[in-house]
Amino acid sequence: MSSVAGLLMDLIAIPSVNPAFCDDPSVHGEKRVADYLADLARKKGLSVSHQPVRGSRRNLLLTYRPSGRPRYRLLLAPHMDTVVASKQQLQPHCQLGRIHGRGACDTKGSIAAMLDALIALIQSENRPRQTEIQLACLVDEEHGQLGSRAFAARAKPFDLGIIGEPTSNKVVTAHKGVMWFELCTRGKAAHGSRPSLGRNAIALMATAVHYLEGEYRSCLEDSKHPLLGVPTINAGSIAGGQQPNIVPEHCSLWADRRTLPGETYRAIAKEVIKGLGALGVRAQLNYRQDAECPALETDPSHPWVQTLMRQRRQPLPIGVDYFCDAAVIAAAGTPCVVMGPGSIDQAHTADEWIRIDSLEQGRQAFLQFMAQLP
Numbered sequence: 069m070s071s072v073a074g075l076l077m078d079l080i081a082i083p084s085v086n087p088a089f090c091d092d093p094s095v096h097g098e099k100r101v102a103d104y105l106a107d108l109a110r111k112k113g114l115s116v117s118h119q120p121v122r123g124s125r126r127n128l129l130l131t132y133r134p135s136g137r138p139r140y141r142l143l144l145a146p147h148m149d150t151v152v153a154s155k156q157q158l159q160p161h162c163q164l165g166r167i168h169g170r171g172a173c174d175t176k177g178s179i180a181a182m183l184d185a186l187i188a189l190i191q192s193e194n195r196p197r198q199t200e201i202q203l204a205c206l207v208d209e210e211h212g213q214l215g216s217r218a219f220a221a222r223a224k225p226f227d228l229g230i231i232g233e234p235t236s237n238k239v240v241t242a243h244k245g246v247m248w249f250e251l252c253t254r255g256k257a258a259h260g261s262r263p264s265l266g267r268n269a270i271a272l273m274a275t276a277v278h279y280l281e282g283e284y285r286s287c288l289e290d291s292k293h294p295l296l297g298v299p300t301i302n303a304g305s306i307a308g309g310q311q312p313n314i315v316p317e318h319c320s321l322w323a324d325r326r327t328l329p330g331e332t333y334r335a336i337a338k339e340v341i342k343g344l345g346a347l348g349v350r351a352q353l354n355y356r357q358d359a360e361c362p363a364l365e366t367d368p369s370h371p372w373v374q375t376l377m378r379q380r381r382q383p384l385p386i387g388v389d390y391f392c393d394a395a396v397i398a399a400a401g402t403p404c405v406v407m408g409p410g411s412i413d414q415a416h417t418a419d420e421w422i423r424i425d426s427l428e429q430g431r432q433a434f435l436q437f438m439a440q441l442p
């Protein structure tokens with residue numbers, strides 16, 4: 069077995085379920101994986117530090133410092149947390165050229181490929197003389213991006229960030245953003261036998277749902293991004309009313325809106341409220357203001373991005389639907405791309421796996437890119 073495959077098997081066997089999804093202390097939290105990685109990195113000559121994020125959760129920073137004064141800086145940033153894992157998913161196994169287990173592609177595969185490449189690089193003749201390389205293993209990507217937000221708030225910008233996510237080793241320069249919002253309609257309670265004396269909050273919400281899934285959606289489809297396609301809306305969950313014989317006073321709906329570069333939460337909220345107002349529906353719209361998840365759009369003509377694409381024999385940049393840490397880090401001034409082994413199709417699935425050749429290709433791609441840095 070190659071060193072990168074062995075490393076990934078080890079990482080899968082160490083549970084690191086995001087604490088937001090599970091309260092079993094024997095599997096949750098990133099610390100165990102971070103300790104393992106720190107140990108290995110230290111033995112191989114990387115400098116190791118921890119960045120406090122929240123409570124006991126910490127990002128792990130593994131850094132290669134060149135002998136000369138660094139003139140350039142590269143960031144590699146996969147995440148250590150995973151979604152929930154069954155007992156079986158914590159026992160990695162190899163079969164038909166694949167490694168199965170939780171995190172195989174999302175994103176322990178990227179961690180293994182990046183770290184194994186970095187270790188090979190610093191032991192080779194090609195180690196950069198003027199470029200500092202930091203492998204930041206982040207916490208909490210799968211939930212609130214606490215890790216990347218803390219990192220972005222503190223790090224001074226890098227020349228380029230490569231965010232590890234399963235892109236089949238393709239260079240992704242754009243991804244959609246996401247906004248979750250709650251819509252609340254307010255009615256007036258009355259006896260169910262005399263509905264004309266009340267105002268039905270569920271009926272108001274029905275108009276709102278009709279609007280969001282109809283007129284509003286077709287409006288969104290008028291704006292098309294060349295890499296990302298159209299923004300989307302999904303009315304995802306709804307709750308309202310108490311019992312059949314009361315005219316409902318409250319109804320609440322949660323929606324998921326996927327955004328394009330340049331769209332802001334504020335503007336989206338205004339637009340929805342205005343559209344509903346025109347239909348006579350007064351609704352309140354709530355969203356988290358402290359943790360915006362914007363879209364990513366990095367200029368593909370950035371010289372390091374061009375080099376990566378040339379090495380990957382990829383003529384055109386790619387965009388993806390899903391949100392990740394890239395936009396959070398890019399918003400703080402580091403141009404970012406997303407790239408890593410494995411396919412997003414297997415992320416979060418009941419049988420998560422990665423092809424070993426994809427893992428090895430990813431390692432090779434990171435190594436080749438880093439070896440030509442000044």
Ligand SMILES: [Zn+2]
Pocket residue numbers: 174210415416
């Ligand atoms: Zn994920």
